[in-house]
Amino acid sequence: MSVGIDLERLDTLDRFDHAAVVRAGQRLLGVAERRWCANQASLAQAVIVIFCCREAAFKCHGNSATVLDLALVPTGDLSFGEATLSAPRNAEIAVAWRVVDHQVLAIAASGPSNLPSELLRRVSGSHEATVF
Amino acid sequence: MPPQQAIELRVRELLSQVTGEPIEVIGPGFSQATAASWTSLIHLMLVSQIEREFATTLTNDEIRDLTSFERIVDRLARPG
Numbered sequence: 001m002s003v004g005i006d007l008e009r010l011d012t013l014d015r016f017d018h019a020a021v022v023r024a025g026q027r028l029l030g031v032a033e034r035r036w037c038a039n040q041a042s043l044a045q046a047v048i049v050i051f052c053c054r055e056a057a058f059k060c061h062g063n064s065a066t067v068l069d070l071a072l073v074p075t076g077d078l079s080f081g082e083a084t085l086s087a088p089r090n091a092e093i094a095v096a097w098r099v100v101d102h103q104v105l106a107i108a109a110s111g112p113s114n115l116p117s118e119l120l121r122r123v124s125g126s127h128e129a130t131v132f
Numbered sequence: 133m134p135p136q137q138a139i140e141l142r143v144r145e146l147l148s149q150v151t152g153e154p155i156e157v158i159g160p161g162f163s164q165a166t167a168a169s170w171t172s173l174i175h176l177m178l179v180s181q182i183e184r185e186f187a188t189t190l191t192n193d194e195i196r197d198l199t200s201f202e203r204i205v206d207r208l209a210r211p212g
Contacts, residue, residue, distance in 0.1 A: 066193075
């Protein structure tokens with residue numbers, strides 16, 4: 001089993017204009033990711049969530065050339081969700097994300113598909129218990 | 133201004149805009165390893181800005197390798 005974790009601030013792209021975020025999205029996003037981002041309230045935050053999940057998956061995967069080589073099929077919203085890798089890697093790794101304190105935390109893991117959500121629930125649950 | 137100098141100046145401006153670092157600190161030696169503000173996500177923004185400004189398309193391998201001021205300038209000084 002392998003695990004990858006990433007954390008990104010949700011305000012990271014606030015200083016960029018919308019056109020720059022659109023261009024970055026066009027450069028980064030796959031078909032399912034674009035569809036998901038289009039349905040979110042903030043494109044900038046949606047791109048950050050996808051990037052965070054890809055980073056986690058990339059760290060978990062270990063042998064992808066770059067984070068750009070991966071693509072996800074996400075479900076959920078900006079605050080919480082899950083994703084699998086697009087085919088042909090869809091059986092390898094699952095990802096779950098959650099927004100905590102204006103940051104998105106993503107955990108990717110190989111093995112049972114519910115493992116990232118369970119790890120995330122434990123991590124963010126203990127975080128909430130400690131901080132709030 | 134010679135083309136190489138023009139490229140260096142524009143790369144300085146772009147790196148300053150994207151990382152938020154003062155333009156005075158950007159030059160040889162400025163890299164993803166030395167600038168905490170040059171995160172992976174900011175690198176994506178940088179790549180999309182470079183591709184637009186210089187009307188070029190970078191391969192994923194190039195994107196992975198363009199991690200310093202010098203490497204970016206060298207790549208943009210080459211045709212293609």
